[in-house]
Amino acid sequence: MRRSLLCLALPVTVMACSAPDEAAPETDLFDQLTALCGQAYEGQVVSEDPRDADWASQTLTMHVRECSDTEIRIPLHVGEDRSRTWVITRQGDGLRLKHDHRHEDGSEDVLTQYGGDTAGPASANRAEFPADAFSRNLFEHEGIPASMANVWSITLTDTTFTYALDRPDRHFEAAFNVTQPVAPPPPPWGFE
Numbered sequence: 001m002r003r004s005l006l007c008l009a010l011p012v013t014v015m016a017c018s019a020p021d022e023a024a025p026e027t028d029l030f031d032q033l034t035a036l037c038g039q040a041y042e043g044q045v046v047s048e049d050p051r052d053a054d055w056a057s058q059t060l061t062m063h064v065r066e067c068s069d070t071e072i073r074i075p076l077h078v079g080e081d082r083s084r085t086w087v088i089t090r091q092g093d094g095l096r097l098k099h100d101h102r103h104e105d106g107s108e109d110v111l112t113q114y115g116g117d118t119a120g121p122a123s124a125n126r127a128e129f130p131a132d133a134f135s136r137n138l139f140e141h142e143g144i145p146a147s148m149a150n151v152w153s154i155t156l157t158d159t160t161f162t163y164a165l166d167r168p169d170r171h172f173e174a175a176f177n178v179t180q181p182v183a184p185p186p187p188p189w190g191f192e
Contacts, residue, residue, distance in 0.1 A: 114150075
């Protein structure tokens with residue numbers, strides 16, 4: 001009998017000792033990007049659409065420049081062109097991506113502030129942003145109705161930040177190596 005109780009008690013003891021620890025709460029993409037704040041990274045166009053030849057021939061540099069509890073500003077330089085900034089904002093449990101486009105004098109381009117919100121919470125590594133109503137109206141007004149179907153995405157792994165744009169018959173993708181920071185570029189136009 002004693003031997004039987006020992007045999008029964010042993011598995012219970014082993015199970016109690018090997019119970020999994022409670023998992024730490026998962027961080028979302030916003031938190032992951034905030035960890036990159038202050039750093040700049042070089043990248044390149046990795047999609048193969050001939051319409052992107054101008055960008056593919058340039059060095060791309062992203063700079064996770066400004067971070068707060070609710071907003072991250074990431075200027076994107078295409079060669080010497082400093083006109084673009086990605087703005088990621090926390091929206092409840094989701095995220096918003098906007099594209100801030102400026103002229104050299106700092107004034108807004110006619111095609112600016114377009115983007116969208118995630119359909120729900122962002123994961124730790126990826127978020128998709130379908131074009132919002134403001135963007136669809138802007139694209140229609142500016143005569144580029146194909147862009148009304150835009151879905152932008154940001155994916156972050158341990159080694160790569162990827163920005164992509166998808167819609168029917170269109171795929172653009174740029175990838176940045178986040179394991180090798182580079183010297184931060186000058187501020188974007190209009191933010192000196």
